[in-house]
Amino acid sequence: KQEVTQIPAALSVPEGENLVLNCSFTDSAIYNLQWFRQDPGKGLTSLLLIQSSQREQTSGRLNASLDKSSGRSTLYIAASQPGDSATYLCAFSSLGGYQKVTFGTGTKLQVIP
């Protein structure tokens, strides 16, 4: 059974700092990896999707990497802004016909002005 761990559970940084969020998984038979952000009381917004054949994806100030051999993914946020404050979730889709998605518990990020 796939287990997904996100460390740290919470993070507080000053505005402008570069930061890295970590996500580890136990089953390397993944189909794809997705990073989401969730604002309080809201649904999830997809940030980046990495297929299992890819190593990284970039969108603006965000860069996500995938290392299947070590069972890790990282989300790098450059020049953080207060608007980046949210909970960040990683999710893995497993191989097996239909999409079986396992989410991590999230990292709650606060960027202080």
Add this chain to the structure above:
Amino acid sequence: ETGVTQTPRHLVMGMTNKKSLKCEQHLGHNAMYWYKQSAKKPLELMFVYSLEERVENNSVPSRFSPECPNSSHLFLHLHTLQPEDSALYLCASSVATSTDTQYFGPGTRLTVL
């Protein structure tokens, strides 16, 4: 807001009530999903529909009954719920179940008294 809408946004119900959650997607997608998000726990996949057929049922109690009348609409019928069923219920859709980004609705905050 994404192209996925959910109603109601908030629902309070007693254990003997029957209610339904509604999800509608305006993205032309063929797959739809129900997730449960409880406090301090990872997001849990409940049901997956592909082209109106249920393709995944993650051992969800029978007091939750999904319905997908067409590819744009998804319902979750609730009856005889328990207080521990209180959670944020999220709907999502994707082009297909295999590899695609999931787009989430804002969720329904359910409280069972």
